[in-house]
Amino acid sequence: MTTGGWIFIALSWSFILVLMIASFVRVLRKK
């Protein structure tokens, strides 16, 4: 895997995880 591959996997996974965790935290707080 190239450095570019690592960067894309890190950015993509981070974006999704942050979006998911942040949205579920808000959902649970508002419940």
Added chain:
Amino acid sequence: MNQSHPKPREQWGTRMGLIMAMAANAVGLGNFLRFPVQCVNNGGGAFMIPYFVAFILLGIPLMWIEWGIGRFGGKYGHGTTPGMFHYLWKHPLAKYIGAIGLLIPFALVVYYNYIVSWTLAYSVFSFTGKYAGIMNFQGMADFLAAYQGKVSNNYFPSIATAFLFFCITHFSMMWIVSHGVSKGIERLAKIAMPLIFVFGIILVIRVLFLGTPDPKFPGNNIANGFGFIWNPDFSMLKQSKVWLAATGQIFFTLSVGFGAIQTYASYLKPKDDVVLSGLATSATNEFCEVILGGSIAIPVMVAFFGLAQTQTIAASGAFDLGFFAMPVIFQKMAFGNLFGTIWFFLLFLAGITSSVAMAQPMMAFLQEEFKMTRKIAAWIVGTMTFFFTLPVIFFLKHGFLNEIDFWIGTFGLVVFAILEVVLFIWVFGGKNAWKEINDGADIRLPKFILPIMKYVTLAYLVVLMVFWFIQDGWGVMTMKGVAAADYPYIWFARFMLIGIGICMIFLVRIAWQKKHIIQQRIPE
């Protein structure tokens, strides 16, 4: 309010249950099979640039639009798009345009459920070792062809096994919807989604620890597998096909344009949030697609078969990857039977939860517009979809399924999405639509989202529609590459679709003639 509804409409039991059900609707076979193949064929990591651009500009806005339309319709006692469009546009034609939102999910159930039944069958075959010993792709292709009744061999003398698994899948689906929104669909989602997560994570961990399965081929390893899917090829971004492939993937993966999200959202309370819930649903789907789906099939394929063979399989499509390559790969792994069972059962769960969502609009329509009980509606929907699936099963080798899949599962979805965006944002009005989406929202949407919905999302959809028609539609319409012997079957598929469409229009007409007091209220 509609005076003909003495009983209150069904509602979701919990907010988390609703999000799980919506996510279960979106997560399907495409998350685990179509996405990695699209990624590999369209620039690897670089594919994620147009993918996330489409996610932000097309996927999420369309998700909010569909949630908004659904909750709006639910206020007036309508869980399907004929009723919803009727209130969005005070025009007699609106409800008939909404009939497309009945036709699409109904026709999708007719063939999608059959494909879902294959995953259940393969899960059982994996557990029992039915395909044990078939160690090449051609052998698995022959195995599947016999299962589907295209040929007869030692594994399957007839189509009986496939038919049995279809019956099990079909009756499971109808049993779930017959129990209603909260006790059927929501309960299924609360079981299926955690299982999908657990199975997916188990498979990803197993894949990550595979290392180099055969030391004689040091290049065939997991790191190269991830590299194959993630190493960016930026030159591909100059090609319009890559941007369109990414847009198409986002469109399919979020299950927008199906008519199912609107029905699910109609069971919300009038002041329930749609913005945050829609975002959580989209994020959950992306987790299943990019993180789980991108880390299983392709990396494991590279580890066992190398880059060249993976490239060949990826070029031949998601289907070959799932049903030809994966069973062979699992046989090369320790405890392969177990992992194969988990993999195909994961696909089954992802599929059946989507099938249930596709069946629900017709259920809601019969219950609300014809005052049927849930059980009777389930029997009618179940019987009708069962009989319409029979030609899909028995004429599969004549291209029957592919024909329906293009007109409904590809072209139809984007046409319907365009219609709903135009009706909601342009006809109902940007201000009204914005108010509708933001009413009760737990997070504030930035104002620039509205022009994105109004112009960018719509432009994306129109480009997709035009491209798909030029690329595939004309060839499908003129039956390019279809054997002359298959022409009657293709025509049969087309007449069946037209027939179902006409039936939907008639049902809408009868429903409105019988029960509806046309209300002139359009929210300010």
